[in-house]
Amino acid sequence: METITENQKIKVAKKIKKMFGHVDRRNIEFCPIRDVMSLASDKWSILIILYLGYYPVLRFNKLRKHIYDISNKVLSERLKMLEGDGYISRKLFAEVPIRVEYSLTDFGHSYLQKLLELTEWAEKHKGTVISNRADYQKST
């Protein structure tokens, strides 16, 4: 892993202060972490957004097969929330049988670009997490 310099740490702290100016107040009407991130960085949401970034258009059951252990209920809930927040769009085709296509909006693509940085980090460092967990188990 790349070592982090003290300078970088200071830079990061400044960014946090700038972004999170309300860091010390508790009368926050709308916290971006609690209210935006908690939905968008949910395990299922991440997978949905990634799959829609990979396959530009997906139907409900296709998506469900890719995310191979999500239930109808949970998938449809997440899709509704993600649609509500503007990350994905839902196109209904009134055919028989009915067809529904999900895809990312531009807003969703914008989010995905940032999200990808994080998931790439996780993929790259998953080995470290695994061994950290094992060590921690032993030490207790």
Add this chain to the structure above:
Amino acid sequence: METITENQKIKVAKKIKKMFGHVDRRNIEFCPIRDVMSLASDKWSILIILYLGYYPVLRFNKLRKHIYDISNKVLSERLKMLEGDGYISRKLFAEVPIRVEYSLTDFGHSYLQKLLELTEWAEKHKGTVISNRADYQKST
């Protein structure tokens, strides 16, 4: 919001494929999204990591006051998990009264650098999410 070009979308799809090569398999022993991200991108985890990125060292009750609505139980659980995965370190001082200091490890700092990109995005675009949500409410 910046418009996303088709080229960028293709680039992103390639990145996803590279990172998420198992995108179509279902016999995944350890999924970085499900197993790493779901802990590290949890609402409370994000807040803990951000506060520890801003204040290099924090004691239990200080941290709890900053994250102004987390219970003892949940905070101590998350701290243990984050410690177990290697993001934070816990230093115990056997004084009276006892003192425990939490801080980010280098691994935690590495994660924070990427995480910050995402939270900055969320802070910048929270207005869009709010209005998207309002529009969606009306349309239903």
Add this chain to the structure above:
DNA sequence: CGGCATCCGAGTAGATACTG
């Protein structure tokens, strides 16, 4: 096909009290 409605069980969060 693409969901929604319903029910149920398990896990998780919160409040409070207590302790080394």
Add this chain to the structure above:
DNA sequence: CAGTATCTACTCGGATGCCG
């Protein structure tokens, strides 16, 4: 001070059945 213990409440996820 830094948690743990306990209990309760509630949310969440999974399974099933149904319908346009």
